[in-house]
Amino acid sequence: MEVPVYPAQIGAMKPSILLAGLLAASANTQARDSKPADIIVYVTGDGAPSGPVDYGARGTATSILARAGVNVLWRDGEPKGGSGPGSAVVIRVRFSGKIPEQASREAAAYALPFGGEGTAITVMYERIFAVAGRASRARAILAHVLAHEIGHVLQRTNQHAAKGVMKAHWTGRDYDAMERKPLTFTLEDVELIRLGLAGRLGSRE
Numbered sequence: 419m420e421v422p423v424y425p426a427q428i429g430a431m432k433p434s435i436l437l438a439g440l441l442a443a444s445a446n447t448q449a450r451d452s453k454p455a456d457i458i459v460y461v462t463g464d465g466a467p468s469g470p471v472d473y474g475a476r477g478t479a480t481s482i483l484a485r486a487g488v489n490v491l492w493r494d495g496e497p498k499g500g501s502g503p504g505s506a507v508v509i510r511v512r513f514s515g516k517i518p519e520q521a522s523r524e525a526a527a528y529a530l531p532f533g534g535e536g537t538a539i540t541v542m543y544e545r546i547f548a549v550a551g552r553a554s555r556a557r558a559i560l561a562h563v564l565a566h567e568i569g570h571v572l573q574r575t576n577q578h579a580a581k582g583v584m585k586a587h588w589t590g591r592d593y594d595a596m597e598r599k600p601l602t603f604t605l606e607d608v609e610l611i612r613l614g615l616a617g618r619l620g621s622r623e
């Protein structure tokens with residue numbers, strides 16, 4: 419349940435109450451209607467962006483994926499222990515400080531979509547920032563890079579769409595659009611994600 423906070427009330431409220439409200443609100447966005455997480459994304463690596471860019475991008479990626487019906491939880495660090503049948507899909511994201519050999523010349527990130535448990539996504543944030551030129555644009559692009567690579571992992575393909583989150587090559591126009599409003603997955607992408615997720619989660623639902 420959400421308690422609306424009007425600007426006029428904020429001055430009269432004690433900071434601790436306000437903080438509790440904000441924490442409750444962020445908990446709601448992570449597990450809407452206490453629906454269990456479909457995927458848990460573990461983030462590691464030595465090439466991570468600053469906190470505001472990293473966490474801002476995660477927030478936007480969460481809403482992009484939520485619109486495709488995927489409930490995401492983010493964790494810092496490595497996954498601990500195995501997961502039993504019916505638990506969330508585990509995906510690892512690694513921010514790479516140096517450009518790995520497997521990376522193509524202009525890619526900002528890549529996924530290994532056919533991997534098993536703990537499938538890894540590598541993100542080269544340096545390249546994203548080089549394209550973006552400023553933090554706010556880099557945050558928007560990073561959010562879409564994360565959603566795109568998670569899309570590959572869930573669809574279990576290297577397939578791309580003609581537009582939106584799963585487009586193979588974004589243009590300057592796409593980056594402009596991302597800054598204004600997050601892109602979406604196409605209906606076909608959403609369908610493939612649902613099928614992939616259902617296969618991975620088995621008989622949980």
Ligand SMILES: [Zn+2]
Pocket residue numbers: 566570576578585586
């Ligand atoms: Zn791709």
